[in-house]
Amino acid sequence: MRPEAARAKTIVVEVPDWPGHLAGQHVDVRLTAEDGYQAERSYSIASAPEDESLALTVERIDDGEVSLYLCDELRAGDELELRGPIGGYFTWQVADGGPLLLLAGGSGVVPLAAMLRHRTARGSRVDTRLLLSAGSWDDLLYRDELGRLGRDGVAVHYTLTRGAPPHWSGWSRRVDAEMLREVGPGPRTQPRVFVCGPTPLVEHVANLLVGLGHDPRLVKTERFGPTGG
Amino acid sequence: MAPVSRGFRGRRRQGVDASRVPPGQYVVDDFPVLSAGPTPQTGLDDWTFTIGGSLDEERTWSWEQFVALPGETFTVDIHCVTKWSKLGTIWTGVSVDRLLEDVDTAAEFVSAFCDGGYTTNLPLEDVTDGQAWIAYAFDGEPLEAEHGGPARLLVPHLYLWKSAKWVRGLTLLDHDEPGFWETLGYHNRGDPWNEERYWSD
Incomplete structure (x- = not known):
């Protein structure tokens, strides 16, 4: 986790078996509360396909749900449920x-x-x-x-x-x-x-x-x- | 079972009927805009709507003819694959049933085509029996260009990428022909209640 400008954080994720991605694609992040309630949002991938780890940059949205958790609550070592990469159009190689x-x-x-x-x-x-x-x-x-x-x-x-x-x-x-x-x-x-x-x-x-x-x-x-x- | 996210409690919305919100969706009050390219600007004088493909004779309506067809105002919930849902949206348009009324076809699929080159594919049975409209008004006002105006397909029981913006016609097909997002990783049918978002779903 590292702060990125005034209202954003970059989260570096170690993903076992990451299939690789194209620059411009995004992932879905899903959070699950203890009672089973879930919230899902999409975040763009910030890292290059060539980078060793996957990085997401998340802007903190004051009345947000997932972004507030990711920016304020998530700590190094926590597990995160991800899906992706998603999107085959907004990409460049x-x-x-x-x-x-x-x-x-x-x-x-x-x-x-x-x-x-x-x-x-x-x-x-x-x-x-x-x-x-x-x-x-x-x-x-x-x-x-x-x-x-x-x-x-x-x-x-x-x-x-x-x-x-x-x-x-x-x-x-x-x-x-x-x-x-x-x-x-x-x-x-x-x-x-x-x-x-x-x-x-x-x-x-x-x-x-x-x-x-x-x-x-x-x-x-x-x-x-x-x-x- | 999904792993519990440490410290996540969530911000459940009060006063939302959970039975109307498909899995993985959250309810919004505004109307987000998503499209893959610039918003096309087609003047109403140049606008036509065409039913073509596998049928006896192609049908085309001008804008004037189209809005003179018997229309319906209907209230539906809409669900975008990017996770937002908007409940109780009010639209006015012509049902696809009406447009196909005296069409004789053996087609089982349709492909919607649009200004800007966008396409999407649907089984015919997903756009008939009162399930789909060509909508030209939202909330009693002419449909804004960024939301698909002058007219868009509306198939509210499927994810919203199937509700093609800036629609100009339907092609009747005897085979399925994956459209824009369907060839770029999104599910071929897109039923939000089965969370049919991507190819792997």
């Missing part, structure tokens, strides 16, 4: 090629981090752009790690929508068409686009991309609501 355009809001960066970690693990130099929208600097997940990705040829951009620190050189507004044009690559290069985050952001960004001329079939989305639990 080096062999799929690029360019790669990754757009996320908040903890929507988790499955994209798995793609970036996979890219790094395989030594790929595929043209990759990442735009992350977050409330504040403290909400940004994997900040230090993403900051180092520039060396591997990943262009990392941030926009902070609820206040930026002093001397902030990134954006501080809602994602708009101008921002997407600046991040690139343009629709002519037919990038593989992955958008993940809260529903309003994903709807907004996917509509902007189609408006800019991106082929809707190359824009893959994963939406989650505040009811993620």
Whole structure:
């Protein structure tokens, strides 16, 4: 267990007989109370397929059920019931090629981090752009790690929508068409686009991309609501 | 038996009729949105609904013709494979029975096709006998695009990925043809009461 930004934790799980996964897939986590009551939620896998252990990053949702348990109660050594990997669409492998355009809001960066970690693990130099929208600097997940990705040829951009620190050189507004044009690559290069985050952001960004001329079939989305639990 | 999660008590919701909530589901009050790509924007002038495939003659309705068909308002519980259920949702639409009324077919399956390229497959017996509708209003209001408007298939007794958003027609088939999610790891039928979520269920 390790804290990850202000409201999230990364949980590293040792899974016997894990069949392997693709970057972008998720698992179902099921909790069982002593009286048999159960609650299940899905969480994106944060680790690359090449990593030794499976890692999940869980955002703490104040009125959540499973996320509160995972962030506040779970301790190293506890057992966790998992199913997966799940989802065969929102995935990327080096062999799929690029360019790669990754757009996320908040903890929507988790499955994209798995793609970036996979890219790094395989030594790929595929043209990759990442735009992350977050409330504040403290909400940004994997900040230090993403900051180092520039060396591997990943262009990392941030926009902070609820206040930026002093001397902030990134954006501080809602994602708009101008921002997407600046991040690139343009629709002519037919990038593989992955958008993940809260529903309003994903709807907004996917509509902007189609408006800019991106082929809707190359824009893959994963939406989650505040009811993620 | 599932292992007990140390220290987990859960936050059971009060006032929810547990007999209406399938295993592994939790009840929500809002209406989450899940789709695999951008929301298609089809103008009503360009919208048509088609019943095609294995039948004597293909049928197509324009938007005007479609909403002039006798409609029904119905209240159902809906269940998404991502674990949320929403109880008592109110929809208006045309029943699939009505659309197939004078269709002569030996088909046993249907494939729903949609703007954006999404497909899903169902046995014909899962969309007849008052079990499925093409819905164009939610809660008395025109169905919003992000929830599948202008019209979506609604098959409330199966997980919601079967209730294809932005539906444009049904193809009648004499064989089963797995759709989008059905070829990407999700169960072929998707009965929430049997927790038919994934291939291995």
